[in-house]
Amino acid sequence: MGKVRTEYIKRVARELLKRFPDKFSEDFESNKKIVASLTRGATPKIRNQIAGYITHMLARMSLSPSSNSEQTTKNE
Numbered sequence: 596m597g598k599v600r601t602e603y604i605k606r607v608a609r610e611l612l613k614r615f616p617d618k619f620s621e622d623f624e625s626n627k628k629i630v631a632s633l634t635r636g637a638t639p640k641i642r643n644q645i646a647g648y649i650t651h652m653l654a655r656m657s658l659s660p661s662s663n664s665e666q667t668t669k670n671e
Contacts, residue, residue, distance in 0.1 A: 600648055604641070607634070608648040621657065623650045 599633060612619060620626050627646040634642060 600644060604644045604648055608652065609644045609646070612649060613653065619649050619653060621650060621653050623647060627652050 611630065615629075618633075621628050623646060626649050627643060630637075630642050630646045630649070634645070637645070656657065
């Protein structure tokens with residue numbers, strides 16, 4: 596099982612995604628650099644956790660629409 600993310604990590608990640616949706620991608624390394632440039636005073640561990648959560652959220656978003664479209668084509 597994975598580790599549980601704190602509410603602080605989730606809140607900051609959601610806020611960054613809301614403010615800068617075009618800057619992030621599904622690539623952790625690029626997200627890590629972007630988070631480092633957008634946050635101040637965060638330790639490398641915190642920045643990595645935020646970047647990881649953003650990557651996780653974007654990966655889930657890209658899977659959601661395709662899952663729904665596959666189900667509708669199967670039902671038809």
